[in-house]
Amino acid sequence: MSSDKDRDSASSSGPEIATPTTSGPPSPQLTASQQYPAAPPSGENHHHILILLSLIYPATIVLGSLFSIISPIGQSASYFSRKNNIFNVLFVKIGWFWTTAAFLVHIANLRHPNATHARSKALIRWGLATLAWILVTQWFFGPPLMDRTFTGTGGACRPNYAVQPSSLAIKAERASTSAACKGAGGKWDGGHDLSGHAFMLTHASLFLWAETLPRLVDSMWRGTIGPRNISPLMAEWFGVHWFVWGILGLWWWMLLMTSVYFHTWPEKVSGWLVALFEWGILYAYMIPLNPQARQWFGTPTV
Numbered sequence: 676m677s678s679d680k681d682r683d684s685a686s687s688s689g690p691e692i693a694t695p696t697t698s699g700p701p702s703p704q705l706t707a708s709q710q711y712p713a714a715p716p717s718g719e720n721h722h723h724i725l726i727l728l729s730l731i732y733p734a735t736i737v738l739g740s741l742f743s744i745i746s747p748i749g750q751s752a753s754y755f756s757r758k759n760n761i762f763n764v765l766f767v768k769i770g771w772f773w774t775t776a777a778f779l780v781h782i783a784n785l786r787h788p789n790a791t792h793a794r795s796k797a798l799i800r801w802g803l804a805t806l807a808w809i810l811v812t813q814w815f816f817g818p819p820l821m822d823r824t825f826t827g828t829g830g831a832c833r834p835n836y837a838v839q840p841s842s843l844a845i846k847a848e849r850a851s852t853s854a855a856c857k858g859a860g861g862k863w864d865g866g867h868d869l870s871g872h873a874f875m876l877t878h879a880s881l882f883l884w885a886e887t888l889p890r891l892v893d894s895m896w897r898g899t900i901g902p903r904n905i906s907p908l909m910a911e912w913f914g915v916h917w918f919v920w921g922i923l924g925l926w927w928w929m930l931l932m933t934s935v936y937f938h939t940w941p942e943k944v945s946g947w948l949v950a951l952f953e954w955g956i957l958y959a960y961m962i963p964l965n966p967q968a969r970q971w972f973g974t975p976t977v
């Protein structure tokens with residue numbers, strides 16, 4: 676665990692400050708009535724809150740999966756058990772787009788004294804999260820990791836000769852990705868089918884929490900302990916945080932629905948575990964514990 680001393684010494688050579696402190700200069704955009712009467716939560720507090728928040732996702736997978744076994748509601752069809760439900764089609768299926776849009780709205784509104792520098796570091800962190808998403812779900816020097824896991828554990832695209840024209844059946848037989856298999860009308864069958872939804876929804880949520888937590892905590896702190904100037908605070912919630920909260924809420928609900936209606940236990944758990952990988956290295960380990968990493972990747976800020 677890094678101390679605040681470490682953190683300060685790392686940030687003294689650059690502007691990667693997690694939150695404003697009483698010793699640092701107040702943001703020029705804050706009026707006198709908005710100045711901080713006491714220190715807002717430190718980077719170390721953010722780290723602890725982030726680790727606690729990350730537990731929401733395995734808990735959701737466990738609860739959803741148990742519900743699907745125990746409850747008659749979980750075993751019967753519902754709107755959310757349909758793959759073509761509007762939230763799946765319009766949001767989750769292009770989930771990285773929505774996550775990126777919410778993140779961009781957040782960094783466009785940073786009120787850090789050196790917001791340009793803070794934004795460029797945030798974009799580097801987004802680039803790393805995007806790379807992880809691409810490698811797992813889109814492309815890994817050919818088929819993505821989730822499809823390689825599937826074929827590596829004995830899965831394959833099985834054509835249906837009874838109903839498919841032979842040209843399509845041959846295409847299905849040769850398919851090495853789930854997208855190509857589906858396109859050729861085959862059945863992606865037999866291997867460990869890591870849940871792309873469990874991966875993407877957890878990965879995107881953890882990324883958004885890590886990036887926006889200092890600002891969310893700071894807003895909450897100013898709304899309770901800090902200066903009670905309600906109108907700028909309301910403007911902050913509705914102008915900045917609404918999009919992030921909306922996406923985080925929707926991703927949580929859709930993860931619950933995936934847990935209730937789709938996949939096996941091991942497939943959901945492996946999707947969740949893979950989602951922890953890049954996030955865990957960057958946000959749970961390197962940024963809090965390694966001053967050099969903070970120089971390279973910056974620190975999520977207000």
Ligand SMILES: CCCCCCCCCCCCCCCC(=O)SCCNC(=O)CCNC(=O)[C@H](O)C(C)(C)COP(=O)(O)O
Pocket residue numbers: 767768769770771772773775776779780812853871872875
């Ligand atoms: C009102 C305010 C609006 C503010 C708008 C701000 C400006 C927005 C500009 C945003 C630019 C974003 C650029 C982002 C680049 C992208 O990420 S585009 C890629 C979009 N694609 C996806 O998100 C696909 C996500 N889906 C998947 O990965 C998979 O479908 C899945 C979820 C893993 C499931 O796999 P299946 O095989 O389908 O089961």
Ligand SMILES: Nc1ncnc2c1ncn2[C@@H]1O[C@H](COP(=O)(O)O)[C@@H](OP(=O)(O)O)[C@H]1O
Pocket residue numbers: 755756757758759760763868869870871872873929930932933937938
């Ligand atoms: N919450 C959810 N709502 C609707 N469909 C979901 C879902 N979670 C998973 N699915 C569907 O279940 C299949 C496997 O998902 P995944 O492997 O990404 O977890 C996918 O079907 P399709 O690929 O036919 O769309 C996906 O759309």
